[in-house]
Amino acid sequence: MALAAVGLHAFHTRRLREGVVKPRASSFAVVSLGCARNTVDSQNIIAGLQRKGGVRTTIAKADTVVVNTCAFIEAAKKESIDTILELTDLKAKGKIKKIIVAGCLAQRYGAELAPALKGVDVFTGVQALSTSASPASASLTPAHYAYVKICESCYNACSFCVIPRIKGKFVSRRMDAVLEDIACLQARGVREINIIGQDVTAYGLDIYRRRALAELLGKAARAAEDGWIRLLYAHPAHITDELLEVMAAHPGICRYLDMPLQHVSARVLARMNRPMTRAAIAELVARIRRAVPGISLRTTFIAGFPGETRKDFEELLSFLKDNPFERVGVFTYSREEGTPAYDFPGRVPPAEARRRHDALMQAQQGLAARLNARLIGQTLKVIVEERVEGGKGGYIGRSEFDAPEVDGVVYIRAKKPLRVGEFTMVRVSGAMDYDLQGDAV
Numbered sequence: 001m002a003l004a005a006v007g008l009h010a011f012h013t014r015r016l017r018e019g020v021v022k023p024r025a026s027s028f029a030v031v032s033l034g035c036a037r038n039t040v041d042s043q044n045i046i047a048g049l050q051r052k053g054g055v056r057t058t059i060a061k062a063d064t065v066v067v068n069t070c071a072f073i074e075a076a077k078k079e080s081i082d083t084i085l086e087l088t089d090l091k092a093k094g095k096i097k098k099i100i101v102a103g104c105l106a107q108r109y110g111a112e113l114a115p116a117l118k119g120v121d122v123f124t125g126v127q128a129l130s131t132s133a134s135p136a137s138a139s140l141t142p143a144h145y146a147y148v149k150i151c152e153s154c155y156n157a158c159s160f161c162v163i164p165r166i167k168g169k170f171v172s173r174r175m176d177a178v179l180e181d182i183a184c185l186q187a188r189g190v191r192e193i194n195i196i197g198q199d200v201t202a203y204g205l206d207i208y209r210r211r212a213l214a215e216l217l218g219k220a221a222r223a224a225e226d227g228w229i230r231l232l233y234a235h236p237a238h239i240t241d242e243l244l245e246v247m248a249a250h251p252g253i254c255r256y257l258d259m260p261l262q263h264v265s266a267r268v269l270a271r272m273n274r275p276m277t278r279a280a281i282a283e284l285v286a287r288i289r290r291a292v293p294g295i296s297l298r299t300t301f302i303a304g305f306p307g308e309t310r311k312d313f314e315e316l317l318s319f320l321k322d323n324p325f326e327r328v329g330v331f332t333y334s335r336e337e338g339t340p341a342y343d344f345p346g347r348v349p350p351a352e353a354r355r356r357h358d359a360l361m362q363a364q365q366g367l368a369a370r371l372n373a374r375l376i377g378q379t380l381k382v383i384v385e386e387r388v389e390g391g392k393g394g395y396i397g398r399s400e401f402d403a404p405e406v407d408g409v410v411y412i413r414a415k416k417p418l419r420v421g422e423f424t425m426v427r428v429s430g431a432m433d434y435d436l437q438g439d440a441v
Helices: 036-051 074-092 104-113 163-167 175-187 213-223 241-249 266-271 278-291 310-322 350-373
Strands: 027-032 064-069 098-103 145-149 192-196 228-231 253-258 296-303 327-332 379-387 394-399 410-413 423-431 436-440
Touching: 027 036, 036 064, 036 098, 036 145, 036 192, 064 074, 064 104, 074 098, 074 104, 098 104, 104 163, 145 175, 175 192, 175 213, 192 213, 213 228, 213 241, 241 253, 241 278, 278 296, 278 310, 296 310, 296 350, 310 350, 327 350, 350 423, 379 410, 394 423, 410 423
Parallel strands: 027 064, 064 098, 145 192, 192 228, 228 253, 253 296, 296 327, 410 436
Antiparallel strands: 379 394, 379 423, 394 410, 423 436
C-alpha cells in the first residue's frame, strides 16, 4: 500500500469516542474508528490499560493516545491515516507524549507505515478475542446500549473481503463467557444488547461443531427482563429455521436482522464467492418475513464489482424494487490488496460505479419512505436516546427497527419529561424517508 494511494491529505474523521476523567501522569485517551466490532476492541484496550494503572482522559489532557484503526476499505484507510497525522501534529507541538496505532491498519501495513510516520511510537495489530466477560467500566457507548462481540474474523471467504487476511482464523467466544458479559451489562442498567460479529450465524462452528447462535440467543433472551437484544451481521446462507423460531418466540429480541446480501445476480455472486441465486434470496426473504411477522430487514449491496455488467446492475435494481427492505446501505466496490477480486478483470469505471450506487440509494429512499408510512397510527416501543436541546418536550429515540448509529430515529413529542435510556411508548403520527415522528403515550 503506497502512502500516496492512501492519501495524506485532510479527510473528515468521524466523531471521536472518548471519556473524560481527571488526568495524571499515566493518563491515556483512545480514538476508536471503524465499525461496532472495533468499538468492542477499543473497550478491551481501555480495560487493559486501566488494569495497568492508566487513567482515561481526553486527547487534550492525555500523555498517551491510542488510535484503533480500520482498514476494511479505501475510505477507512484514509480516515485512519488522517487521524494519525492529526495526532502526530499534536505530538510535534508537545501536546502528546506517545502515540500507539492499533487495529487493522497496523496489522496490514504497520511495517510499511513506520518509516513514514515517525511520530508513532508503537504499531500493534488487532486484539485477540476476549474469552471472558468484558469489564463494565470500559464502555464507549451511551449507558443504555452496548455491543457484545461473540466471534472474531469470518467463516466465509468472499473474494472482495480482506477481513480473514487481517483477522486470521474464525474464532467463537465460549457461550458462558458471552452470557456472563450480557448479564454484567444488564446488571449495570444497559437496556439494549447488540450482538455482533463478522458473521454471527457461524457462531459455534469452530468450538461446538454446530451452529449455536439460536441456543445463545434463546438463553440471552430468557435472562433479559425488559430489554432488547439485537442481531447484527448475519450471512444469508447461514440463517436457519431454528434461529427464526427463537427470534419469533421472544418479545425481548428485536424484530430486526442485518443480513448483507451484496448482490443478487448469480454471476456476480459466484465471482464474489457467495453462491446464491436471485430466486434463493427472494425465497429466503419471504421465509424470514413469514417466520417473524413485522420484522425489519437491513441489507447492504456492492455497486461496481469487477465484471458487473449493466444487465447485472439492472437485475439488482429490479430486485430491490420488487423486494423492498426497510434499511439498505450501498458501497461502491473498493479494490483491496490481498483479496482474489483485486486482480479480477472487467473493472467498472469509478464514475459508473458511483452512478450505480446513487441509483440504488435513490430507489431505496422512495421505498423506505413508503414502508415507514405504514407505521403511521401504530404505537411503538421506543428507547429514548437524547433530549432535543432548546426544544419544548422534544426527544430523539429509536424503535426496535433501528440499530444504533446506522439507522433512522423517532422524533418524540412529550408532555411530561422522559428519561434518557428508558423505554416509552410512542404513537406514530408522521413518517419521513428514514425517520418517524410521534407522541409519547
